[in-house]
Amino acid sequence: TQLLEQSPQFLSIQEGENLTVYCNSSSVFSSLQWYRQEPGEGPVLLVTVVTGGEVKKLKRLTFQFGDARKDSSLHITAAQPGDTGLYLCAGAEGGYQKVTFGTGTKLQVIP
Amino acid sequence: DADVTQTPRNRITKTGKRIMLECSQTKGHDRMYWYRQDPGLGLRLIYYSFDVKDINKGEISDGYSVSRQAQAKFSLSLESAIPNQTALYFCATSSLGQGRDGYTFGSGTRLTVV
Numbered sequence: 001t002q003l004l005e006q007s008p009q010f011l012s013i014q015e016g017e018n019l020t021v022y023c024n025s026s027s028v029f030s031s032l033q034w035y036r037q038e039p040g041e042g043p044v045l046l047v048t049v050v051t052g053g054e055v056k057k058l059k060r061l062t063f064q065f066g067d068a069r070k071d072s073s074l075h076i077t078a079a080q081p082g083d084t085g086l087y088l089c090a091g092a093e094g095g096y097q098k099v100t101f102g103t104g105t106k107l108q109v110i111p
Numbered sequence: 112d113a114d115v116t117q118t119p120r121n122r123i124t125k126t127g128k129r130i131m132l133e134c135s136q137t138k139g140h141d142r143m144y145w146y147r148q149d150p151g152l153g154l155r156l157i158y159y160s161f162d163v164k165d166i167n168k169g170e171i172s173d174g175y176s177v178s179r180q181a182q183a184k185f186s187l188s189l190e191s192a193i194p195n196q197t198a199l200y201f202c203a204t205s206s207l208g209q210g211r212d213g214y215t216f217g218s219g220t221r222l223t224v225v
Contacts, residue, residue: 009151033213042115042201042216043154088153090213099214101146101154 004091004102012108013079021074021105023089030092032065032072037086037104079109114138117202117217124192124224132187132220134202142206143185144214145169145177148199157200160185192224 004025013019023032031050035043047056049065049072056063060083062075076083089102115136124130136143145157156169158177166177174196176188189196199221203214 004153035213041218042203043214044216045213048213090154099156103151103153 004089004100006087006089006102006105008105009103010106010108012110015081015109015111016078019076019079019107021076021087021107022071023073023091023102024071025091025100026070027091027093027100028069030069032069033090033092033099034063034072034074035088035090037088038084043086043088076107079107081109081111083107084109113218114215115202115204115217117200117220119220120218121221122223124222126193126224128192130189130192130222132200132202132222134185134187134217136183136185136202136204136215138204138206138215139182140204140206140215141182142204143179144203144205145175145185145187146201146203147171148201148219154201157187189222189224192222194224197222197224 007022031048033048034046036046037043047058047063049063052067052069054065060077064073087105090099092099118133141162144159146154147157148154155171157171157175158169159167160179163179163182178186199219201219202217205214206212
């Protein structure tokens, strides 16, 4: 079983601060996805990155796929309370036939 | 209506009881999945189905079974529930090859086995 390690596990910050969440593996992925999960709900897809070195931006969120396609990061600028949730990365192998989810980073943004 | 609907949302059951969790989808996706979520362990795949006649075990299928009754329906059964099956269960769907659309998840079933 491939493992995707996310760090940190927990993060509590003040509104307006910046933060970065990391997703690391020893495996090479054909693509990597980031999801956000709010309490009582299922994960919702934020972005998919497919090319090594790719950077995608979604408003205040910046996603980067590592050059070797083994790792990814999520950077949030000027965090808002609405960013609170569990962030999950998911790596796809073999043409999307197999997807492995990371362990998750629980983010709390305090007003 | 939600794209992926799971029932029930919450369930408390006793050890040894058989329980079924149901999932239906309106996405028109061929692929359906059952995941289990535990704190610190992320989402782990229980079973998946790529079409009505295709059922595959995931990484933690022991103690579970599934039925794909139709393209839109995929149910998960715990034949004899045990306390360590207490968890949050998610059904998900995806299009062929998943592509860039990722998974669409239901809202989950919180199962407690006492």
